[in-house]
Amino acid sequence: MAEAVVSGVLQQLISIIGQETQQEVKLVFCVHKEVEKLRSNLEAIEVVLVDAEDKQVKDKNVRLWLDRLKQASYDIEDVLDEWNYAILKQNVDGTFPKKKVCFFFPSSCFSFKQVSLRIHLAIEIKEVSEKLDVIGKQKEMYGFNVITSVEKSDRVQTTSFVDVSEIYGQDDCKSILIDKLCANSEQRLPIISLTGMGGIGKTTLAQFAYNHDMVINSFDKRIWVCVSEPFDEYRIAKAIIESLGGLTKDLSELQSLYQHISTLIQINKFFLVLDDVWTEDFKKWEPLYHCLKNGAHGSKILITTRKKSVVGMMGSIDIIDVQRLSDDGCWLLFKQLTFFGRSAEECEKLEEIGKKISNKCKGLPLAVKTLGSLLRFKKHWEEWKHVLDSELWKLEKIEEDVFRPLLLSYNDLPYMIKRCFVYCVVFPKDYGIDKDDLIKLWMAQGYVKEEQEDKAMEIVGEEYFDYLASRSLFQEFRKDDENNVSGCKMHDLVHDFAQFLNKNECVHIEVDGFKKPPISSFNREKVCHVMTTICSEGLFPDSIFSLRRMHSFLYNSEDSGHSLPPNILPKLFGELTCLRALSITGKWQLNSLIKEIPKEVGKLIHLRYLNLRHLNVRKLPETLCGLYNLQTLDISHCHQLEELPQGMEKLINLRHLENGQTWSLRYIPKGIQRLSNLRTLRYFVVSDSNDENTCSLEGLKYFNLFGELHIGKLGNVSDVEEVERSPLKNQKSLFGLTLNFHKDDDGRERRNEENETLLEILQPSLNLEKLKIVSYRGWHGEQSKFEVHVSVSDMSEIAYLYVYVYVYVYGGLDHIPIFLEVPF
Template sequence: MSLVGESALSAFFDVLFAKLAPSDSLLFGTEKQVHKELKKWEMILRNIQAVLDDAEEKQMKDKQVKIWLGELQDLGYDADDILDEFATEALGKKSTQDRQANRSKVRKIIHTFTTNFSPNAFLFSYKMMSKMKAITVRLQELVAEKSYLQLRENDVGRPKIIIERPPTTSLVNEALVYGREDDKKAIIDLLLPNDSIDGEVSVIPIVGIGGIGKTTLAQLVYNDDSIKDHFDIKAWVCVSEDFDIIRITKTILQSVTSEACNEVNDLNLLQVKLKEKLSKKNFLLVLDDIWNVSYNDWTILQSPFEVGAPRSKIIVTTRNQNVSSVMRTVPDYSLKKLSNDDCLFILTQHSLRAKDFSGHSDLKEIGEQIVKKCNGLPLAAKTIGGLLRTRVNPDAWKDVLENEIWNSPEEKSGIIPALWLSYYHLPPHLKQCFWYCSILPKDYEFGEEEVVLLWMADGLLQQANGTKRQIEKLGSMYFQDLVSRSFFQISSRNKSRFVMHDLINDLARLAAGEICFRAEDDKQLKISSRARYSSYIGNRYNGLKMFDMFYEAKHLRTFLPFMLLKDGDCFLTNNVLIDLLPKLRCLRALSLEGFHISELPNSIGDLRHIRYLNFSYTKIKSLPDSICTLFNLQTLLLRGCDRLKQLPLNLRFLTNLRHLDIADANSIKGCLLELVN
């Protein structure tokens, strides 16, 4: 179980340590210098890992720490590339030996060189040593900077949580709430039936992303006159991150008795007294903003509730469907986005103290464009309205329209901590997977398998110690965990696909920083040399100018097009295939899906690190034989390649190939080859 606020880099470091372990990989025969350098790496990296959590917290307010983390991340990827070079060399050597031995099936590859001395192995190690020593020097420089930045080791005088939010209360200004009439009625209808079916207290979860209005809806219901008349007792508790049973029980008891009980910390005494007060009473309890709860803690907390009248109800608000699944007795009430008209009302209320633009007609058109950025999130409309309060100059409104919400000063913006807190609470392995998805375009509908295969290609799916779960199943667990936490939402148009809310997408880009890059809207952007994951929006004609920027990012691991054009073919300049791709030697995932390409260059075989190739819906007639030397390849997608006539004979020697999709590639002749995996 990970700690709250644990650094995303800590998961990446765990992967590096696993690769550095001599028992699992990197046995290089007589090359002692390599072992010596790797030992230095491990020692220095463990020194740095001890302060990662403190650095991740401080980066939000300390620019120098943020720069330090960026340099560390960049260095980590460079080190990983070198380790992958060694592993790939070993894998190629093993595959060659097996082929020479004419084996029909290949044993599971262990990333080792043979202990026999090999001149080629020696030359390879010698070539890599200069790269390794350069990494060591950079690591030592970062350790020196660590001391200067006064970063603390984990659990040494370091506060666990630095992101604070004011606690919620049951009070609400209904005049400032708009667009939740139907939701309010739906919840009240769930509260007012006379008796529960089996006599237990009903638990009604309200679930949705941060800023969607869960607490506001609970407040509206809590203060409704029909609710006041229906329940004998009402209590409101802001639970937040810490599910403290004693604190929650105290708060409920104080609401019921109107008496302070601060001096009592015995849970038994508190629960016995609360049970007496609730006995045969019809009560309504709101547990607001629950982040996590175990089934055991929930059963302990609810013990006194069982004596209440059968009509008693509990409302729970949470961002996490895993929380609601533990507590609910009825299905989740998933709170949906507001319409643009409703968001516009909220914007005018908070910016102009008015219900419409009748007094400021010159701002109406700009306001209508601003609320589109809110994408149905009431907190975003309220936040922007607060930033524009008393500012009736059209230029000020245009400035907000043309800039990201995230550029607002943090102390003035409620949306930043509201959504950043969701990211802050993710375990490290999910943080990596989440910000990887920042390369997905806004409004893009994606499938679970599509994303899981990309995560797998870049090594983001790592088994916990002692577990042997299939890697795809692990990826599915990661994906569904992000769904349950409201980072991914089921598409309203296709229930088998998912989308990210625009502001969640923005959050992913903020969390990823320079490491992820997305080119869109024909903007000529500058890509960072540190970028590792990239995507671009393909159009009908993709000329060289569009790809000029990618020449600066020679360490890219992911290079994906997203075709939003649904009719006709998309054409790709040959310079990308012949000149650009051979320079991207660190690629793990490459897609050319949907391009009007009839032939692939033989240089594809030089992409030694590649795990994922997608040539679906292209016009290719054959695959180059060099593809059979890509020993790391896990996924090969050829769906809809209706001109492809055959697969290379030696494809069966790709021992790591797990997914081969040739659906609708109807021109392939002959029987499919038996693949070793």
């Protein structure tokens, strides 16, 4: 992965040098010589990294050299980002940011503070340049060959990957498993086991059974828990309770959790899957098993494990040993992937070598899928021969057999996508990864950049996601209402492989109050990305603050039953100042304890991604507007939020203002009109105030918004004619629009004809796919008929039209029938 890091840093350096030249943001002490030296060393190192990455697999010294190079590159990255921030600040307010240093450099042109920062940056650049110089000279010891990195192949379209969910060659296992699960058993709560090596398809078989109609009809409750390592009794118990519809917020003791499970499963015939079990400690398993015995007769447990000793410990007598695929089964799956879309002539030419490659997968479905997905994009016989003859097949010291084909697939990834893949290991096993959030996190780390031909980085990120999906490195794709992929998971073995590559740069830390978090086992200088799950109220490990190199801190609210303690925020913001991504989101079922964002958030000058979703904050501090690098601000579902900072115009790099369902918002600051990069604005509220600091509907004409937009409180519009200056027809990238005619309680009642005129003016683009009209109060005819006639012209392309109208009927709100005049 060093290749990806170094290439990214080199791109960043070249970009900043260009900005400095154009904008005359000059350093001191003739540091330009150091900058050129830094660039020269990076370029000299970059051209040997392909060879170095290959040699590190067998040579420990090369591995250590690459590790030192990677750490030095991260230091360079931080210095360059500080330099970039200085340029941004000068663009915004004409001054360099403050920096406490003990130097004096007189100048007639600049203030002491400006010169101080220039000295500080110059010293830091010199230090990282010298460190890289030493590493650059060391490379001569290894005799690396200069190999030009292969740039990424043809673009992978969103619909191009094949999601292979079929199970080949396991018909006997499927039949036996379903029979065992549905048959009557005299044994009290029998445990059925699927055993076999990693990547052989145990989880896929368990999923097949879990979703089988006969199984669904045989049980009252079905529960799926990914166990993995370690066997965390608290997390497993909470997952079972939540699957049964129970709450765990007030349950802190393990015994109380088990008692709650015992109560919930009474009289219920349940089917529990414990996927990927590793523990051999009977003392951890026994209490859970005893509480599960309270279920109705016929309940069953299915476990998947790689270890036969686990089966014995759990007392399972129904054992299904999942076998490797036969050669024919391997070839059938391999052929489906690699020959997809090829001509018959092409398939015939590649069949012989394809069978030799599929045989090297040793009957492991995951290996076949990964390698087949890789070769699907290799058009020439010579490329297939290169894979067949790879030295990686000869490796002896490797953690899993399936890691060899995974390494082949990983090494074939373009350097920029390698970092994206390894970053995913920050999420725990079996975590449901949201695609849009993942892409924004990649963007925050600089892994995804704008490309030529005006291709936005979000589109590039989509291509990277699809690229990884097309190589079977993602699985279990989740889709939205429009059948577009919205999320995924990683196979547990792919997760292991990514962790093998990552070497604890990305870690998941679980804090439950009963054991110390495993931070002490990590090299704190290497940890860059952290996701934390807090399982006990009010806990937060102080050791987190020692991870000063951290670029991502993500609070896992999905798997946590507790809010992040608000008292740690000032220290978090003040000490982890290298952060690029920060998520302290709440959880929609919980009442978040965070009611204020401290002003110290302004110290996070490197921040690109800030997720405050579901918090109970009423306002955001003005210091947040000093985060000039910020690309994503997610405040969606902050139902108490009343106002945004007045200095929003300073967030010159903001691309996504995710503010959906912030219904308490009173107005949008006028300065937002200056955010030329803004692509996402979920909720625009029309203020009832004529304050010059509020943004009117006319302000929408300055944006090119993508996705969906909700315009709220249209009843507050005071001048209908003013709206004509902001036609929504120009927003051609919006596919969803909600027009909400609600008004503030003290607003005047709008005349029917004004509502009709306003609706007619707000004609959206013909590209719109969904239109929703809410609280429209205009109607024709007698009130007693309770009819609303809405005329919408030029809307023939709309696929979905939803009109939701409130009227006052006998003093209360009610629904009335709608008559639409829409020319389809």
